[in-house]
Amino acid sequence: KSYSTALGYNFxxxxxxxxxxxxxxxxxxxxxxxxxEVLSVTGDYTVAPGLGIYAEADxxxxxxxxxAVARTVTTNGKTGKGNNxxxxxxxxxxxxx
Numbered sequence: 001k002s003y004s005t006a007l008g009y010n011f012x013x014x015x016x017x018x019x020x021x022x023x024x025x026x027x028x029x030x031x032x033x034x035x036x037e038v039l040s041v042t043g044d045y046t047v048a049p050g051l052g053i054y055a056e057a058d059x060x061x062x063x064x065x066x067x068a069v070a071r072t073v074t075t076n077g078k079t080g081k082g083n084n085x086x087x088x089x090x091x092x093x094x095x096x097x
Contacts, residue, residue, distance in 0.1 A: 052094040
């Protein structure tokens with residue numbers, strides 16, 4: 001299952017937005033489900049016609065269960081990955097012709 005929602009607002013030369021996504025999946029039968037969440041915040045500013053700047057910040061949180069990770073290591077000998085979280089920050093310039 002996956003759920004997402006977003007909201008944006010324009011005012012003058014500025015645009016802002018916020019979004020959220022959640023995903024739930026079965027990784028092995030009979031075990032608790034794995035979950036992932038992403039929260040995004042964005043902003044755009046039009047400097048002049050055809051020229052803009054933007055920024056985006058994302059927070060990511062991925063969770064699984066230790067039993068599934070241990071079974072994966074036992075079955076194929078590869079290092080299992082557990083929970084993970086991180087942040088992303090992106091900036092840029094937009095040019096339109």
